[in-house]
Amino acid sequence: MYQYDAYDKTLVNQRARQYRDQAQRRVEGDLTEDEFRPLRLMNGLYQELHSYMMRINIPYGTLSSAQLRKLAHVARTYDRGYGHFTTRQNIQFNWVSLEQSPDILAELATVEMHAIQSSGNCIRNVTADAFAGAAADEVEDSRIWAEIIRQWSTLHPEFAFLPRKFKIAATGSANDRAAIRVHDIGVALYRNAEGETGFQVVVGGGQGRTPMIAKTIREFLPTRHLLSYLEAILRVYNQFGRRDNKYKARIKILVHEIGAQPFAEAVEQEWEQIKDSALLLPRNEETRIKSFFAPPQFENLSPEVPAFDAKRSTDAAFAAWARVNVVAHKAAGYCIVIISLKAPERAPGDATDTQMDAIADLADHFSLGEIRVTQEQNLVLPHVKLAHLYGLWQALAHHELATANAGMATDFVSCPGLDFCTLASARSIPVAQRIGRQLDNIQRLHEIGELRIKISGCVNACGHHHVGHIGILGVEKQGEEFYQITLGGDPGTEAAIGKIIGPAFAGDKVAGAVENLIETYLAQRANGERLIDTYRRIGTQPFKENLYATA
Amino acid sequence: MPLLRNGHIALDQWVAVGDDEALPEDAPIIVSLARWQTERGKLVDEYRQIGIRLKGGDQASDIANDLPYFDLIAIEFASVADGRGYSTARLLRGRHDFTGELRAVGHIIRDVFPFLHRCGFDAVETRNERDAKAWRESVGAIKITYQPATDKRLPTTVLRHLSNAVAAE
């Protein structure tokens, strides 16, 4: 993974000092709250319902064991012993103080971490495929380009005060695990017919109040032009994005209002002026960054691992876990392990300091010291030998980290909701817990198969409910919590926005409603298809009829 | 509201003239884009030094052909959150090669000094003396620049490899 040199270290240290000075000036009254707000947001500090929350960047979801240990330390020392992994591969601490926030940033800087631009109307954390560098289906490691974009966007002086937040995602595989089509900009790396590597560039995707799938504005962009092209897009957005209405200020609205084609032309026009400028990435810098993402020295292993097969046939619990939490790796004899942070009764995506420390140790022992964060709020050990899986699984189980539900119905994506968030209309975590109780049988979960349920506590859709196979949106009606259910969303290559199925449900009826949808699916399922496939085949009607049938 | 020019507090000889105000005689004046567009001929004839004040939504392209007439361009930041002026400045300074004074006015706090500086502004109307005195400290707070901008600082993409190049000799 990327290692900081003196330049990177100087930047995070100076930034931490700059923030300390700004926080001090706020406390002394030299800055009003209105003036301080954009500054603290650009260092990740939010005022939430109960306290300050700090969002720390985890660039493209990659962590070293040392970094994860530091996050455990932050949880323990400055917070209440846990952290929350987010849908943008970041981590949030819910109970920090303004007073100590400069100390947190100073500590993070010692392990090459920061909270720069994790919030605010600027370019946020660049996310990528959590399986990058390990997945069998990859063209190139998308994190190379995510790192290049990260540096270009960090403290970019022209784009510090955009109309609204800006999110970029990169994928290096045709199977898009980075959800690029619901990002402001998505870049998909591929090899064209001539064998050149370049990007398909999509713009204007997003969720929130007006969910939209991104439009392709450039079919093929040679990699060396990436930064100039991004700069052109950002410049057009910075100048022409709406600033009159916070809810119409994202780039998706601009693309929608002027049209994808005119937007693409405006970008091309600007790009013509800058494509051969200093933004052309020098070859030696490209090589330098690529060197950090060179594949590790995998051992020459046989793809056949009899010990693994034997354990699977003798230990049913292990077999169940291996069936869904273990993913194919490009190197023979290795695999990718998904550590589920969705244990029953737990808040989806949360991990305690003890769990983080344990995972850091396991990463050192089993995964070349590396951990990933997924956009589904789970963690990943990317390079595990199949031969080590049983021992790893036992260790994970000891720490409540071996729930065999990756991609299953209880692998919820959920925002923190009204329990924590000032923007929320309703709670989300209890909904996940209730559904989880209904579906607390692993065999049944596996029988149901892949089912991505995503829960948002308000229309801002931080739980990504629009792209859930089943989406759940919390709303407030006359002081009570109600939940709208959507069907048919998908975040990946076949990106789609879910459709509302009918009238909303009271909080205590949601689990039953989800159960009902699953029943319809199981009754109609053909050829072992997933719920989302059944939905695509038979449409909303059968689900709706069964769901709203009066007894 | 102390004026900073190239990082130092300076006397401001310019006179900002509102759209409905009478034009003063023989003074370096700053007028709005709207006034420039309606009274262009008269202004060019009667004033040796003309400055123009752009709002956030005004485009560099609106005045690109007229740049030779201006000794000063002031770009207004209606709020700290309105970042359009940074793009306008970069286009005027960088693309259209404007060599006169490029001044940031409006709601400016010292924390945006580094962004103003890197986008080509050489003058800033600060809100108080304390902010003005903090220019050097603010602009120098973070010395590393990852990306090219309109200032002279080398981006790290180039800087990192310079020492290698030297050592290789």
Add this chain to the structure above:
Amino acid sequence: MGTAKQPKRADGVQALTANRLNDGLVVFFTKGGHWSRRINDAALLAVEASQAVLDSAGEYAVSTNHVVAPYLIDVETGGGDINPTRFRERIRAFGPTVNTVPAPRA
């Protein structure tokens, strides 16, 4: 939020609340003119008088960098306790309804 006029119930009482600047924690304005972490310490404000308290005490606490974003909430009393009437405000006053992992350390 801030100090804009708040919609009021004609017959209720209100409390003044804010978040402390230095640690972001929820506080309530008390009869003694302090800010307490406990809602039961909150001064009960008649609706006719509450806006003035927000504008004076609330603004004062903001200008002295003690709190941010003060605002008024509707409350009801019963059994010696003060409870916000609105669900969101109850969560804000009493904490998350879910115990995420370990019991929160105070």
